Amino acid sequence: xxxxxxxxxxxxxxxxxxxxxxxxxxxxxxxxxxxxxxxxxxxxxxxxxxxxxxxxxxxxxxxxxxxxxxxxxxxxxxxxxxxxxxxxxxxxxxxxxxxxxxxxxxxxxxxxxxxxxxxxxxxxxxxxxxxxxxxxxxxxxxxxxxxxxxxxxxxxxxxxxxxxxxxxxxxxxxxxx
Amino acid sequence: xxxxxxxxxxxxxxxxxxxxxxxxxxxxxxxxxxxxxxxxxxxxxxxxxxxxxxxxxxxxxxxxxxxxxxxxxxxxxxxxxxxxxxxxxxxxxxxxxxxxxxxxxxxxxxxxxxxxxxxxxxxxxxxxxxxxxxxxxxxxxxxxxxxxxxxxxxxxxxxxxxxxxxxxxxxxxxxxxxxxxxxxxxxxxxxxxxxxxxxxxxxxxxxxxxxxxxxxxxxxxxxxxxxxxxxxxxxxxxxxxxxxxxxxxxxxxxxxxxxxxxxxxxxxxxxxxxxxxxxxxxxxxxxxxxxxxxxxxxxxxxxxxxxxxxxxxxxxxxxxxxxxxxxxxxxxxxxxxxxxxxxxxxxxxxxxxxxxxxxxxxxxxxxxxxxxxxxxxxxxxxxxxxxxxxxxxxxxxxxxxxxxxxxxxxxxxxxxxxxxxxxxxxxxxxxxxxxxxxxxxxxxxxxxxxxxxxxxxxxxxxxxxxxxxxxxxxxxxxxxxxxxxxxxxxxxxxxxxxxxxxxxxxxxxxxxxxxxxxxxxxxxxxxxxxxxxxxxxxxxxxxxxxxxxxxxxxxxxxxxxxxxxxxxxxxxxxxxxxxxxxxxxxxxxxxxxxxxxxx
Numbered sequence: 017x018x019x020x021x022x023x024x025x026x027x028x029x030x031x032x033x034x035x036x037x038x039x040x041x042x043x044x045x046x047x048x049x050x051x052x053x054x055x056x057x058x059x060x061x062x063x064x065x066x067x068x069x070x071x072x073x074x075x076x077x078x079x080x081x082x083x084x085x086x087x088x089x090x091x092x093x094x095x096x097x098x099x100x101x102x103x104x105x106x107x108x109x110x111x112x113x114x115x116x117x118x119x120x121x122x123x124x125x126x127x128x129x130x131x132x133x134x135x136x137x138x139x140x141x142x143x144x145x146x147x148x149x150x151x152x153x154x155x156x157x158x159x160x161x162x163x164x165x166x167x168x169x170x171x172x173x174x175x176x177x178x179x180x181x182x183x184x185x186x187x188x189x190x191x192x193x
Numbered sequence: 194x195x196x197x198x199x200x201x202x203x204x205x206x207x208x209x210x211x212x213x214x215x216x217x218x219x220x221x222x223x224x225x226x227x228x229x230x231x232x233x234x235x236x237x238x239x240x241x242x243x244x245x246x247x248x249x250x251x252x253x254x255x256x257x258x259x260x261x262x263x264x265x266x267x268x269x270x271x272x273x274x275x276x277x278x279x280x281x282x283x284x285x286x287x288x289x290x291x292x293x294x295x296x297x298x299x300x301x302x303x304x305x306x307x308x309x310x311x312x313x314x315x316x317x318x319x320x321x322x323x324x325x326x327x328x329x330x331x332x333x334x335x336x337x338x339x340x341x342x343x344x345x346x347x348x349x350x351x352x353x354x355x356x357x358x359x360x361x362x363x364x365x366x367x368x369x370x371x372x373x374x375x376x377x378x379x380x381x382x383x384x385x386x387x388x389x390x391x392x393x394x395x396x397x398x399x400x401x402x403x404x405x406x407x408x409x410x411x412x413x414x415x416x417x418x419x420x421x422x423x424x425x426x427x428x429x430x431x432x433x434x435x436x437x438x439x440x441x442x443x444x445x446x447x448x449x450x451x452x453x454x455x456x457x458x459x460x461x462x463x464x465x466x467x468x469x470x471x472x473x474x475x476x477x478x479x480x481x482x483x484x485x486x487x488x489x490x491x492x493x494x495x496x497x498x499x500x501x502x503x504x505x506x507x508x509x510x511x512x513x514x515x516x517x518x519x520x521x522x523x524x525x526x527x528x529x530x531x532x533x534x535x536x537x538x539x540x541x542x543x544x545x546x547x548x549x550x551x552x553x554x555x556x557x558x559x560x561x562x563x564x565x566x567x568x569x570x571x572x573x574x575x576x577x578x579x580x581x582x583x584x585x586x587x588x589x590x591x592x593x594x595x596x597x598x599x600x601x602x603x604x605x606x607x608x609x610x611x612x613x614x615x616x617x618x619x620x621x622x623x624x625x626x627x628x629x630x631x632x633x634x635x636x637x638x639x640x641x642x643x644x645x646x647x648x649x650x651x652x653x654x655x656x657x658x659x660x661x662x663x664x665x666x667x668x669x670x671x672x673x674x675x676x677x678x679x680x681x682x683x684x685x686x687x688x689x690x691x692x693x694x695x696x697x698x699x700x701x702x703x704x705x706x707x708x709x710x711x712x713x714x715x716x717x718x719x720x721x722x723x724x725x726x727x728x729x730x731x732x733x734x735x736x737x738x739x740x741x742x743x744x745x746x747x748x749x750x751x752x753x754x755x756x757x758x759x760x761x762x763x764x765x766x767x768x769x770x771x772x773x774x775x776x777x778x779x780x781x782x783x784x785x786x787x788x789x790x791x792x
Contacts, residue, residue: 160254164283171282171316176259179247179273183388186268190745191776192393192418 017041017093020061028053033098042083042096050099051109054084058114062088063095066114069121071129075156078103080131084111101131110136128154228303233286233333235304236279238320240266242298245273246383246438249290249299252341257283258290263321270389271436281307281315288333293341295381295438302332343379344443347372349450354655358626361521361597363528364652365427365450373454377403379439379446386433386448391764392772394418396433400451409467411455416468420493421486421532421771424515426453428524430646430766461531470539475499477785480558480565482549482725485513486767487568487758489533490774491781492541495566498782502541505558507548509599511537513570514759515767517595520620522627550725559730559753564781566747568758568770571719577612581669582715586678590621590716597624605630606711610680611658612636612666613716614643619650621714622658630711635664637685637698663687665700672709679709721760730754746780747773755780 021032021043029049035041045053057063063086072081084097101108110133112119122133127143130152142148151158184192228234240263250258260275268274277290277299291299299319304326309315317324326332350366351357357364368376382397390396395414402411415422429449437445459467479495481488484506492502510516511533515524537543549555549567558565574589576582588605590613596603607630611622614636622632634653636643639662643650654660663685670679683705685698720739723731733751735742740761747755757773759765 161256164255168283170256171280173313174259174280174316175261176250177262177275179245179260179275180384180387182262182275183268183273183385184393186274187270187388188393191772193775193779 017095020093020095023061024053024057027056033096039091039093040096042098044098044100047099047101047108050084050097051111051114054086054097054111055114057086057095057097062090065089066118066121067094069118069125071125071131071154073103073129073154073156075103080106080129082108082125082131106131108133110134110139112136128152130155228305228332230303230331231333232301232303232305232331233288234302235307235324235326236290236319237300237302237324237327237329237332238277238318239298240276240320242296243276243294243320244271244296244298244385244438244441245275245277246295246381246385247273247275247277248293248295248381248383248438249277251381252289252293254287254289255283255285257281257285261318263318268388271385273385276318276321278316278318281317282312289341291333292335292339293381294335295342295383296441297335300332300334302326302329304329304332340442342381342439342442343375344439346379346444346447347375349447354652354657357522357652358656361627363427363525364522367457368447368450368454373403373451374406376447377401377451381438383438385438386436389436390433391762391766391769392418392775394433394452396448399455400446400448403451403454408455408458412459412464412467415452415455418775419768419771420490420536421515421767422452423456423528423531424486424524425768425771426450426456427528428515428519429768430764432764432768456528456531461534464531464535465538468535470497472496472539473499474501475786477501478503478562479781480505480562482555482558482565482567483513483569483758484508484511484533484543485568485570485758485770486515487570487770487774487777488513488566489536489541490771491566491568491755491757491777492774493536493539494775494778495781496536496539496541498778498786500781500785503558503562504541504543505547505549505553506543506545507551509545511543511545514572517598518591518617518620520594520597520624522623523620548725554727555725555730556727559727563785564753564755566755566757566774566777566781568756568773568777569721569723569725569760571721571759571765573720573722574715575718575720577666577669577715577717579666579668581671584669584671584678584713586672586676586710586712587669588712588714590617590714591719593621593714594624597628603628604712605714606676607631608711609633609714610635610708610710610712611714611716613718614638614640614645615716615718616645616649617719618714618716619645619653619658621716623649623653623656625714626656626658631659633659633661633708633710635666635680635682636660636662637665638696639663639687642695663698664706665698667700667705669713677709677711678713679707680713681705681707744780745776746783747777748780748784752784 024030030043030045033042033044065087067085067087070083080101082099086095119137122136124143125131126139247260250260257280259278261278263276266274352364377400380400386396387393399411399414431449433448434445478501481492481504484504492504495502512529574591593603605625609625609630609632611618611634622634625632664682665685666682668681672679683700687696688699689696734749741756743756743761747757755777757777758770762769
């Protein structure tokens with residue numbers, strides 16, 4: 017895949033992030049250059065298939081990373097394109113014109129991370145969460161435990177036992193205060 | 194009514210011909226379709242491997258896990274005896290519990306179909322409640338190359354063996370602030386170690402204060418159970434680390450060094466202001482014999498309860514074995530004094546160079562006080578029990594250590610043999626190396642049988658003490674020079690013990706050696722000295738295998754007499770003595786203030 021990376025770096029501002037397998041590598045590109053790069057890969061490098069679009073919440077860096085995974089059916093190689101977004105204002109160009117199904121992925125990311133893709137069809141329609149009134153649930157500051165505790169009562173009869181107390185009673189009763 | 198055609202009657206029967214074709218739908222019962230090899234299906238737990246640390250319960254983001262007692266499983270050190278019970282009504286199969294499992298006992302099978310009409314069935318304890326998928330070989334397990342737990346310890350900066358040999362400076366430097374936080378964040382707060390610590394210190398609690406950088410709170414937590422934290426942070430036998438759950442897959446937390454880190458952050462003059470101990474006198478008096486860790490720990494806890502405490506110590510300074518038996522490269526005097534000074538600052542009165550039985554009678558202490566605690570330690574060296582051992586060039590390890598601690602020349606010469614495999618033997622050897630002697634350690638068993646702490650053995654080896662193992666001393670003789678001594682020793686063969694005990698060394702009489710040394714240091718063990726006890730009290734005390742029998746709170750059958758430390762506990766280390774001191778204070782308080790009898 018080295019020659020592909022070489023070709024891409026000649027034409028675009030991209031950097032190789034890592035090659036995780038012989039048939040899979042990841043590159044990074046600026047948000048504004050992403051569409052041109054991905055279109056080029058689709059039309060001129062035979063990466064005709066969009067395997068998926070997903071996001072990673074890097075709360076510690078105050079960033080989201082988008083991953084577009086493209087596949088080349090001729091060489092059976094995959095190319096991951098990473099795009100970094102500001103976490104405070106996560107907006108990405110909609111790439112639904114490249115692949116129709118991109119709109120569905122974008123709609124999903126809007127719902128679960130709150131990432132905006134202006135112009136993407138049906139972006140604000142509910143995806144799989146019905147009547148969601150919380151912050152997007154895949155954002156790391158969303159506390160699943162708190163949400164569960166609030167919404168779903170603990171089943172009757174459930175009880176947990178404290179290890180420290182159990183060990184005190186069973187191993188060293190009467191020692192210490 | 195419209196006329197019905199023949200076709201209309203026959204056509205429904207046409208579909209019957211389909212009965213002979215292969216159906217498009219699946220057969221019922223549904224054909225078995227196994228999950229993918231690493232599918233996250235139903236949980237499996239190897240309950241022999243699991244130690245009930247509850248880390249799975251803590252990480253579960255849906256509160257789907259409870260730790261529950263299990264039949265035929267009781268708590269023991271290193272294992273809470275509890276096991277995780279899953280509520281599949283809440284589980285989302287995220288597998289965080291598997292990823293964080295400290296023993297990797299928990300995994301998932303690739304089974305995903307489970308039908309029952311009773312919703313309570315979906316609460317189950319994997320490994321305890323038998324399930325058809327228990328033996329499924331496939332399913333999700335943690336990627337061995339990836340761990341949510343941090344398994345490695347930051348490397349401690351230490352003096353090199355060469356640097357160490359040139360001085361009595363402390364070998365271990367202690368953690369830097371960065372290292373301390375990294376190390377403290379490895380703790381999963383399972384509390385398993387608390388049961389192992391003889392003083393049952395709140396270990397996860399004080400480690401947390403390091404993460405939060407609240408050392409004052411850390412110090413307060415340490416002083417709840419241990420007034421010798423600066424000392425224990427250096428020389429504790431740290432059995433807690435043996436049972437640290439992280440040790441199942443990685444290096445246990447450096448609990449001892451984290452404790453030291455907290456005490457190192459706070460200067461001695463701030464202790465009073467931070468700990469804020471307020472004492473309300475209760476008018477009762479307790480005498481303590483021996484100012485070692487046991488005696489001073491009892492003094493500290495009794496003083497906090499308002500007792501007037503008098504400590505009697507035969508040596509010039511307090512600390513007992515910590516001062517006279519532990520060399521300064523392991524425990525510098527100022528680290529020990531920091532602890533002792535704080536205890537004494539609470540108003541404990543101490544009588545130095547006052548040997549009970551000589552300068553003052555035990556009977557007087559007994560009569561003039563409401564209770565007596567003694568923790569006099571094992572300070573009489575055991576003899577080698579071989580011919581010629583009364584040779585003047587045969588020294589005791591304890592004496593050598595005591596001389597060096599008191600800045601006297603132990604007069605060991607340049608070529609020394611140390612006999613023994615415990616900490617006293619290692620320290621005597623390392624002290625001799627520091628004063629320029631060549632040292633050979635003779636031990637009757639193998640290195641792995643040595644009772645000394647592993648790091649003491651490693652450091653002694655690094656400092657080029659020569660280890661001769663499976664060596665049994667036979668005879669000590671005069672040498673030509675009065676400044677030397679000759680020892681005959683024989684090689685031993687390890688013979689398996691038929692009763693299942695550890696292998697025994699058996700002398701091979703055809704493999705004898707004769708060597709001469711400037712001195713032989715005997716360090717094969719110590720015994721107690723009870724000559725200070727009046728006969729009638731001695732008779733009331735029960736002992737077994739050289740140790741006094743006491744209650745949970747260190748009380749003897751004489752309700753006024755309490756005993757602790759090496760002469761009462763099996764483990765014979767500083768932290769056990771400290772724990773005994775605390776428990777004696779509880780016991781004395783029960784008798785004197787709460788009017789409770791023997792417990």
